[in-house]
Amino acid sequence: MSVADFTSLLVWLPIGAAIVVWVLPLSRYATGALAVLVALLEVGLWIEQAVRFDFGQHGLQFAQRGSWIDDLNVSYHVGEYGFSLWLVGLTVVAMAAAIGYGFWVGRDRPRAYFGLMLLLTGATVGVFVAQDLLLFYAFFEAMLIPLYVLVGVWGGPGRLGATVKFLIYTMTGSLLMLAAIVVYGLKVGTFDLVDGPASASRWLFLGFMFAFVIKAPLFPFHGWLPDTYREAPAEVTAVLSGVIAKVGTYAMLRIAIAKFPEPTSYYRTTMLVLSAAALVYGSVLAFRSPTLRGVVAYSSLAQSGLIALGLFSGTNLGYDGAVLQMVAHGLVSTALFLIAGAVERRTTTDQFALLGGMAKGRPALATLLMTVGIISLAVPGSAAFAGEFLILAGAFQRAWWWAAIGGGAIVLAAMYMLRAISGVLHEARGSTVDDAALDLRPGELALVVPLVGALLVLSAWPAGISHHSFVGNDPTRQVQEQFK
Amino acid sequence: MIAGAWLCLASPLAGALAITLLGTRIPRAAAGWISTATTGVAFAGAVWSFFGLRAHGSEHGTVSTAWTWLESGSFKAGLSILVDPLSTMMMLVVAGVSGLIVLYSVGYMDGDDEERRYFAYMSIFVFSMLLLVQGGNLLLLLAGWGLVGLSSYLLIGFWHERPTAVAAAKKAFVMNAFGDATMALAFFVLILHSHSLSFASSFATSAHLSSSTVNLVALGLLGGAAAKSAQIPLHTWLPDAMEGPTPVSALIHAATMVTAGVYLIARTHPIFEQARTVELVAAGMGALTLLVAGLIALVQTDIKRVIAYSTMSQIGYMFVGAGVGAYANGMFHLMTHAFFKALLFMAAGIVIHALSGEQDIRKMAGIGRLLPWTRWAFLAGALALVGIPPFAGFFSKDSIIAAALHAGWYGVVFWVVALVGAFLTGLYTFRLYFIVFPGEPSGYVREHHHMHHGHEGPRTMLLPVGVLAVLATIGGWIQFSPFWHPLTNWLDPVAATLGVAEPKNWEELVSSILAVALGLAGMGVAWAMYGRGRVAVPSLPRVQRTLEHKLYFDEAYDAVFTRPAAALALWLRRDFEEPVILTAGPDLGEAAFDTGRGLRRMQNGLLRTYVFFLGTGMAVLAIVFLLVR
Amino acid sequence: MSGPGIAWYLGVAGFLFGTGALGVLLRRNPLIVLLSLEIMLNGANLALIAFSRHAQNGAGQIFALAVMAVAASEVCVGLGLVVAIHRRNLALDVDRLSELRG
Secondary structure, eight states: OOTTHHHHHHHHHHHHHHHHHHHSOOOHHHHHHHHHHHHHHHHHHHHHHHHHOOTTOOSOEEEEEEEEEGGGTEEEEEEEOHHHHHHHHHHHHHHHHHHHHHHHHOOSSHHHHHHHHHHHHHHHHHHHHBOBHHHHHHHHHHHHHHHHHHHHHHSOTTHHHHHHHHHHHHHHHHHHHHHHHHHHHHHHSOOBTTTSOOOOOHHHHHHHHHHHHHHTTOTTSOTTHHHHHHHSOHHHHHHIIIIIHHHHHHHIIIIIIHHOHHHHHHSHHHHHHHHHHHHHHHHHHHHTOSBHHHHHHHHHHHHHHHHHHHHHHTSHHHHHHHHHHHHHHHHHHHHHHHHHHHHHHHHSOOBGGGOOOTTTTOHHHHHHHHHHHHHHTTOTTSHHHHHHHHHHHHHHHHOHHHHHHHHHHHHHHHHHHHHHHHHHHSSSOOTTOOTTSOOOOHHHHHHHHHHHHHHHHHHHOTHHHHTSSSSTTOHHHHHHTTTO | OHHHHHHHHHHHHHHHHHHHHHGGGSOHHHHHHHHHHHHHHHHHHHHHHHHHHHHHOOSSOEEEEEEEEEEETTEEEEEEEEESHHHHHHHHHHHHHHHHHHHHHHHHTTTOTTHHHHHHHHHHHHHHHHHHHHBSBHHHHHHHHHHHHHHHHHHHTSSTTOHHHHHHHHHHHHHHHHHHHHHHHHHHHHHHHHSBOBHHHHHHHHHHSOHHHHHHHHHHHHHHHHHHTTOTTSOTHHHHGGGSOHHHHHIIIIISGGGHHHHHHHHTHHHHHHTHHHHHHHHHHHHHHHHHHHHHHTTOOBHHHHHHHHHHHHHHHHHHHHHHTOHHHHHHHHHHHHHHHHHHHHHHHHHHHHTTTOOBGGGOTTHHHHOHHHHHHHHHHHHHHHTOTTSHHHHHHHHHHHHHHHSHHHHHHHHHHHHHHHHHHHHHHHHHHHHHSSSSOOHHHHHHOOOBTTBSSOHHHHHHHHHHHHHHHHGGGGOBTTTBOHHHHHHTTTSOOOGGGOOOHHHHHHHHHHHHHHHHHHHHHHIIIIISOOSOOOOOHHHHHHHHTGGGHHHHHIIIIIHHHHHHHHHHIIIIIIIIIHHHHHHHHHHHHHHHHHHHTTOOOOHHHHHHHHHHHHHHHHHHHHHHO | OOSSOHHHHHHHHHHHHHHHHHHHHHOOOHHHHHHHHHHHHHHHHHHHHHHHHHHTOTHHHHHHHHHHHHHHHHHHHHHHHHHHHHHTTOOOOTTTOOOSOO
């Protein structure tokens, strides 16, 4: 089995494990342990791939191709580029942390739960490695099914409404994207992303983009975000914010921008405006959100806007910054929501009015929340800062006002994140905080500390990702040549 | 030399990591010793690189890069440090004064529950400040800049049960974040034109930029400097920052962090020299601040706040010096100020410690009788601050005042302001001294005062104060321009004083005499009003109230920024997010349902209706076919 | 062949068809509806046979026979339904028989 086979293995191993978990009547502990084991195995496989990846080679690596629907030129084509390698890494790490969290917390109906989480892992990796449009669509939808069920069954009190909302929004987008895929595939004669030519059709671009701006999400298509993020279980929200949101921005890069160069430049200003709007709107709303989850949710909206700003700036700095920020924010967001989950388990709430003073006597919680929060607001020197700096420098090259808006967002981020940290940790003890609310236990630390460690390493060496996402020193040319 | 610089940078970081990872496994005091030791090692590293540079020949700096920190396209920024005359001077000042203050903290913070956290934060701060001054390119300087702001937030809000402390910490961070943003924008301009943020290429590029562009770059840098150094209009965070423990105020808000703005101007002076107007704006800002802060200090009743406003005022002097082009003079005053201001804070800390936390000067009368050694130390610092020879402040402050005089007509304005400032400095400093130290101990003092094992304070607190008292006295003797100026010579390769700011001898003489005279006059007035009480303090209630409210800046900022931002957020949430966005999806679903419900009415189950539709439809089709065919 | 022109036959056929159609639309008793349906069918049959005769083509008459067979089967089913409805004591009124509604 060569390293190239790992790509398919990364996709199908968790799906296979999901089936095993659903079929075999294992005990709760065994199911959870198996799921965690498979997740860690995924991380191991990815590390092996990352080590063997040749960052100087053009084109798709670790590719595999098999025939599927030959008449329409649809094939099972998977492979990785530099930037998709990092996103696959983010997925497996975040899912491992989430599965670990689910194991630690103990969810009911464990076999269903872990099966769905494993299926989610496989499908999400599939989205990042798929190089055929119908295959991409299949994984895109496959990714949503476990999410609906996870939110709808294990979520909070308003979960049904949230699921319905989530469903309506994403389905609308997906259907438009399917139409666009079919038209594109039939028009150019192939559904393959690597072989297929670029297209100048603006309608197709809009069809694709509609699905992606709902997924990312960007303003004003984010209606599903607050409710879903609030009602989903903490680890599912972590995955939604850290990984699934990045699917949207990844797809913008891989499909919309790469395959539709002329519409991209035609709609560039519109997309920049939407991205900036998401950045500012998300930051402003985060500033007055009454709950910890609300702050991080709107912050995610803002970050999606920032990443899209980088992508649509169309500059080298913008592209590199966007990829770096996708990984950095993915890790940050996962860690923040897991910590929020830990806080909720101890106090049954995440409202600031009822929390406070948790830093006293809980050094691990305080240190980790503080560290992750500070990195999240992109304090200079952190990985998130490096990503934000590159994106805004790239946007500045397009026009000065995008960067100026970004500068305002930097100040807003400081305001809302510090408010959130203080709301949980500082001042007087909240009414829901009592002595029984312990500091983070070793199990929880085992989930969060590796994420924080990865962030600190990334903060010491952001060039690790920013310089290793696109071949050569020229992402713009890579995009123009559609990553060939 | 390079190894010394890396040692200097890495040592406090290692200390912070050690304290964090060891956690509760080490006793609380051990954290303090780890922090002190690593800071001491940093100072040793600074000394090593200083002597190494001297031996090597200090014409230009050496940049040493560990690895590439950030790279994208043709933009590349390494994790590099710079060893040159300016950075080694700052390393010595920062590491040295930090070491003394961390040692002092061992005594001051003894017994606090969270001592380990405190010393971890202190070490992070020392690391950040050293990163700032040693950063080998603008990006790394910005990283140090931001981390210093972070450390300040962590330390101001150290006693986080106190809402005032938490609020002050947030305010400091947000205002500094604003400065970070303006600096980042300036950097974006530089990247656009040169694809690099190394010092050399940025300075070279700025020479080729259009005048408006380079003015914007300099303005962005100035925004960051003003925020960090608490110059008007970005000064409101500094008085609130006194919520932090006194050693924090001494280290961060007197000796090191707040002086970073001056360092920035000196470091990036080639850019500022291309944008001379902005440089003079910096000087003007400094002049305004030095005056206003001096006035506000006259009415403060909290011992730390008087010293804080004094800091603001003295940094104003440094900005005037750097702004007119006398970089070495500005840096000289930075150094002496670090000595005497840290001394003043730490002496105040001994008083506060002895009175178990009281900071109101009206209650402290006569404590000099019970703390004589502290009193003399404070007096040394006060004389240095006012600029009385032979104390340190005299040499450094007067050189700035003289440079201002020489620098053209605007310089004369600054000169006048600086002289008025000298009078005010004498007045507020000795108002503080006379209210607190001499005379009979007040009832409050007698009741609450406690000695520390028969001494005025623990030895870890007294020793650094002693060292600084000595430095405040003799520290200025390193330069007495125009006769002997080794410091200016040392900094000349990297921060050459502009010709316009080199005062003539007569200008020096006149400035010095006037400054000292006015300082003494201020002291005299203070003695008359507060020492002897012969002259009543003039009562100008409106002026008093305005000064007490710090010229209403806080209220203005609250009204212009904070409340509109909160109002905007709430309005958006209530009137846009909830009605429009959150309901868009379900509305779509509702629309689908309604359409279905409407159409469903056609299916009424009645045979006749169906037959009717059938018949009509067929008729229509038949007609269509007949006509179309 | 002598006799009235085709137009007369078609007229009668149309008259029968129309009568039947009106009966289907306007009458409430399902038995009468079925009866009207039969009249419609007979009208159509007449038209078929007339055209067949006129065009000298036998296909129309054969088709008319087929129509008669279908009519007969459909009447059986319809009457069966009517009997079943009556057995359950439901009103024999098409306006009231509307359970198969949306």
